[in-house]
Amino acid sequence: MPIVTFFPSQKTIQVPSGTLLFDAAKMAGLPVASSCGADNICGKCNMQVLSGAENLSNQEPTEISLLQRDKNSTADRISCMTQVLGDCVVTTRYW
Numbered sequence: 001m002p003i004v005t006f007f008p009s010q011k012t013i014q015v016p017s018g019t020l021l022f023d024a025a026k027m028a029g030l031p032v033a034s035s036c037g038a039d040n041i042c043g044k045c046n047m048q049v050l051s052g053a054e055n056l057s058n059q060e061p062t063e064i065s066l067l068q069r070d071k072n073s074t075a076d077r078i079s080c081m082t083q084v085l086g087d088c089v090v091t092t093r094y095w
């Protein structure tokens with residue numbers, strides 16, 4: 001099972017492949033910003049990938065549109081739209 005590491009806390013959690021990054025952070029006990037309840041609308045749950053970007057699900061056009069709307073880097077990931085498929089290290093601007 002993939003291991004997700006959260007920076008800077010260094011918390012780690014092992015999750016089944018296909019788990020949403022959003023859910024992995026919650027399972028690790030970390031807060032995730034959201035005003036839409038993970039309905040793929042608010043874009044507040046975006047995360048920055050420090051390593052393992054290749055181990056995340058591909059970005060769909062709707063995810064890229066959300067990132068562009070909020071003037072975030074398109075290298076960011078909307079965590080409620082991103083599946084963990086392998087090991088990765090992620091952070092947010094507020095952790």
Ligand code: FES
Pocket residue numbers: 033034035036037038039040041042043044045046078079080081
């Ligand atoms: S929680 Fe709103 S887009 Fe992810």
